[in-house]
Amino acid sequence: MGILQIVVVIAILLLLVKPVGTYLYHVFSNEPNRTDRIFGGFERGIFKLSGLKKHGGMSWKRYALSFLTTNIVLVAFGYLFLRLQGGLPLNPSGIGEMEQTLSFNTVISFITNTNLQHYSGETGVSYFSQMAVMTMLMFTSAASGFSVAVAFVRGITGRSSVGNFFQDFVKAHTRVFLPLALLVTLVMVGLHVPQTLKPMLEVTTLEGQTQQIAIGPIASLESIKHLGTNGGGFFGANSAHPFENPSPLTNVLEILSMWLLPASLPYMYGKFAKNKRQGWMLFSAMMTLFVLLLGLNYYAESQGNPAINAMGIDASQGSMEGKEVRFGIAQSALFTTVTTAATTGSVNNMHDTLTPLGGITPLALMMLNNVFGGKGVGLVNMLMYAILGVFLCGLMVGRTPEFLGRKIEAREMKLIAIAILIHPLIILAPTAGAFLTELGKGSITNPGFHGLTQVLYEYTSSAANNGSGFEGLADNTSFWNMTTGVVMLLGRYVSIIAMLAVAGSMIRKKPVPETIGTFRTDNVLFTGILIGTVLIIGALTFLPVIVLGPIAEYLTLR
Template sequence: MSAQAWGQLALFLVLLMLLAWPLGRVLAAICNGNNINTLPRWMQRVEAPLYRLAGVQPQSPMHWRGYALALLAFNALGALALYALQRLQGALPLNPAGLPGVAADSAFNTAVSFVTNTNWQGYAGESTMSYLTQMLGLTVQNFLSAATGIAVAFALIRGFASRGAARKATRDEAAPEGLLGNFWADLVRITLWVLLPLALVFALFLVSQGVIQNLDGYREVQTLQSQAQPQGLAMGPVASQEAIKMLGTNGGGFFNANSAHPYENPTALANLGQMLAILLIPAALCFAFGRVVGDVRQGVALLGAMTLMFVLAVLVTTWAEQAGNPLLTALGVDASAGNMEGKELRFGIAASALFAVVTTAASCGAVIAMHDSFTPIGGMVPMVLMQLGEVVFGGVGSGLYGMLVFAVLAVFIAGLMIGRTPEYLGKKIEVREMKLVSIAILVTPLLVLLGTALALSLGAGRAGIANPGAHGFSEVLYALSSAANNNGSAFAGLSANTPFYNALLGLAMWLGRFGVIVPVLALAGALAARPRLSPTSGTLPTHGPLFVLLLIGTVLLVGLLNYVPALALGPVVEHLILWK
C-alpha cells in the first residue's frame, strides 16, 4: 500500500472512533430507556402522542415470541405496501417522467429487498421509480429496516444485561424477568432520536457538497461529446435518500450508477463522509453494548476484533488492485497504475478498495467502483466479508448481533477446551443456546450454497451468466452471497432482473434476514431468563487480547469454512488462471 492509502485508512479509522464514541452513549440511553424513565422528559412528551395514536404501551415489555411476531408482522405489511406502491406508481402523483408501474417480479424483489435492509437493485432507479416511490416507498423503508436491525440488537443486549428470573427486577435493569422490551417503543425511539436527526444533518452536508435535492422534471442538456443528440439528466430528491441509505447501511442508490454517480457522490469529502456514515452506527453499537452490560471493555473487545479483520481486508484488497492485471501489462499498459478497470480516476485505487471493503463489511451495498472488474482476489475479499455474515462492523444492528452470536460460539469452544461450562457475561451457555446459535450461523450458508447450486443447475439461472468459466460462477456465488446476507452489491455481469432471479434472490433475502433474526431473538429471550452469575477465578475473560484473537479465529474458521470449496471453484481458480 502507498503512503496515501495508509494515510487514508488511518484518517478513516480515527474519525470513525471519534464519532462513534459519543453516539454510543446515546444508543445506550435509548436501549436502557425502553422500560425505565432514563430518557429526558421532553423526549417522552414528544413520544407520548405517537404511542397513544398507535395504542402502544411503551412500558410494557414483550416476551421474545411477542417481540418476534410484532417485528415479522410489521415488516410483512411494509413489503406489501411497497409492492403495491410500485405497481400503482403510474397512476400516482410526483411522477414527472411518466414512468409506468413496475413489473410484478421486479416489484416483489424490490419490496423484499428494501424491507430486509438489502436494497438489491435489478433496475435503474432513475428510469424505473417515480419520485413518490423513491420517497414514500424506498426512503421510508430505509429508515424502518435500519430501525428493525437496531431493535434486534437492543433485544439481544438486554438479554445479556438482564439479571434474569433469579430475583425481582429493579429500576436499573433493562429487561426484567426474561422480557426483551417493547418492539414498538424501540422502533419509534430509534427512528425518532437516532436515524432522523443523523439523516437530517448528513443530508444537509451532502447538499453542501453538491448532491441534488429537488422535485424538478428531468432536464435535456447538450453535451460536449455529442452536439447532435441531447442527453437527459434525471433530477429528484437524492440527498435525503442518500443520507439514510448510508447511515442505515441500506445501499440502494437513487441512480443506477449508485454512489459512483456525481449527483450522489460529487466530491472526495462527500466520499469520505459516506464511508464514515456506513460504519458509524455499527461501531457506536459496540460502545453502547459495553455500557448497557456494565463493562465498556466488552464492547471494545468486539470492536477490536472487527477493526483488525477490517484492516486486513483493506490491505489485501488494495494490494490485489494495485498489483494490476498481467494481461493488460503484457499489452503495454503501465503496471504502476494498477487495475483501474471499472474505477473512476477521481477516486483511484486506494479509495475504491477502501469503499469496497467498507460497503461489504457492512450490509450496505453502495458502490463507487464495479466489483465485477476487480481482480479475482480483490473481488473475493468483498465476497468473503459478506459470507462471514457481515459481522466485520456489519449492518446497523445486524453486525452486532451477528458478532455476539459468534462470541457465544467462541466461549463455547473455549469451554470445551478447558472442560468447563461456558459462560459469557455471566450467562451460562447451555444446549438451548447452542442450538439457536447453530441455526443463526447456518441459515445463510445454506441459502447461499443451495441457491447457487440451483441457479447453475437450471437453464433459467445459466441464461443470466454473461461470462464463461470461473468468473461466471463467481458472479452467481456473489449474487447469492449478497442477497442472503442482505448486502445488495453485485458482480454486475450477471443479468439478474429476470423472473427466475427476482424470485430466487427475493426468497434468499427474506429468509436470510428473518431466518437469522428469529433465532437471535429466541437466544435473547433464553439469556434474559437466566440469572447473571458473578465471575470466578475460572471464568474466561472476554475483554482482553486473548478473547479478541479467539473471536477472530472463530469467525474466520466457522464463518468461512462453509464457503471454501465454492471459493476454490470461483475466484481462486480465476486468480491462478490469470497469473499462471
C-alpha cells in the same frame, strides 16, 4: 498518499465511536436522560396517535411477532405503490407500473435492508416511489433491525426483558435516523448533491444533440441510504454517479455515514454489560478482520490486472477498470470494504471489475456475516460467535461454559447452530442450483471462473442482506427475482428470530457467581479466540467455492 487517506478516515471513526456509542446507550437504556427532554414530547404524541398505551417489556416471542407484523404491513404498502406507480402523483417522467416479480423482489429487498436492485433507479421508479417506498423502507427496515439488536443485547446482558418493540422502533426513528438523516442531507445539498422534484433536465450536447439528465430528491435518499446501511441508489450507477457522490469529500462522508453507527454498537453493548472492555474486545475483533481484508483489496487493486500487465501496458496507477478517477484506488478500496463490512451494499466502483484477489474481500466480508454489519447485524453476529467461542473453550477444559454470568446450554447452542448454518445453506445451495438450469446459466455474461463468481456473489449478497452485486449478471428475470427474494427473506428473518430466542432464553437464567475458574471474555486472549472462531468457520464453509471462483481466476490470469 492512499494509505494516509485510509488511516485518516479510520482515525476519525475511532474518535467518534465512544460518544456515539454512549448516545445510543442513553437512547435505548430506557433510563431517564437528557434526550427525553428533546424528543419525549414528540414520541408521546406518536404513541398517543398510534394507540400504544402500554410501554412495558415484551417476551421475546411477542417482540418477534410485533417485528414481523410491522414488516408485513410495510411490505404490503410498498408492493401496492410499486404496482400502481404509473397512476400515482410525482411521476414527471411517466414511468409505468413495476412488473410483478420485480415488485416482489424490490419490496423484499428493501424491507430486509438489502436493497438489491434489479432495476435502474432513474428509469424504474417515480419520484413518489423513491420517497414513499424506497426511502420509507430504508428508514423502517433500519429501525427494525436496530431494535432487534438492542433487544438481543438486553437479553444477554441480563435486563428484565428484551424491551418493547414499538418503543424501540419509534426511538430509532426519532432519536437516531431522522435527526442524523436531516443533518447529512443538508450537508450533501451543500456539497452539490441535487434535491429537487423538477423533471429531467433537457440539455443540448456539444454535438448539437438533445440529452435528458435525470435528477430528483437525491440528497435525502442518499443520507438514509448510508446511515441505515441500506445501499439502494437513486441511479443505477449508485455512488459512482457524480450526482450521488460528486467528490472525495462526499465519498468520505458516505463512508463514515454507513460505518459509524455499526462501529459504535460494540461500545453501546459494553455499557449495557457494565463492562466497557467487553465492548472494546468486540470492536477490536471486528476491526482486525476489517483491516486484514481491506489490506488484501488495496494490495490487489494497487498491483493491477495481471492480464493487462502482461500486455506491456503501463499499470502504475493500479487497476482502475470500473473505478472513478476522482476516488482512485484508496478511496475505492475503502468504500468497497466498508460497504460489505457494514452490509450497506452501495458501491462507488463496479465490483464486477475488481481483480480476482480484490474481489475476495467483499465476498469474504459477506460470507463472514458482514463483520461490522449494519442495523446491529454485525454486533449480533459477533456476539453469536463469542458465545460459540466460549462454548468451544468450555468443551476443551471440561467446564460448563458461561457468558456474562449465565450458563450456555444446549438450547442456546442449537439456536446459534441454526443461525450459523442457514447462512451457507442459502448461499451455496441456490448457487449450485443456478447452474442446473438455463434460467440461471442464461444470465451469466462472463465465461469460466468469473461467471461462477458472478452467481456466487449474487446469492452471497442476498443472504447477507448486503445488496451489492457483480453487475455483469443479467439478473432482472423472473428466476433471479424470485430466488434472490426468497434468499433475502431467509437471510433476514431466520437468524433474527433464532437470536431473539437466544436472548429470551438467557434472560430466564439465574446469574452464576464469578469464580477463579471463570473464563474471561474481555481480554486479548478471548479476542484472538473470537477472531479464530470466525475465520475457521468461514474457511471451512466457503474456502472450496472461493477456490473455484476468484482464486482459480487469479491463477488462470497469471
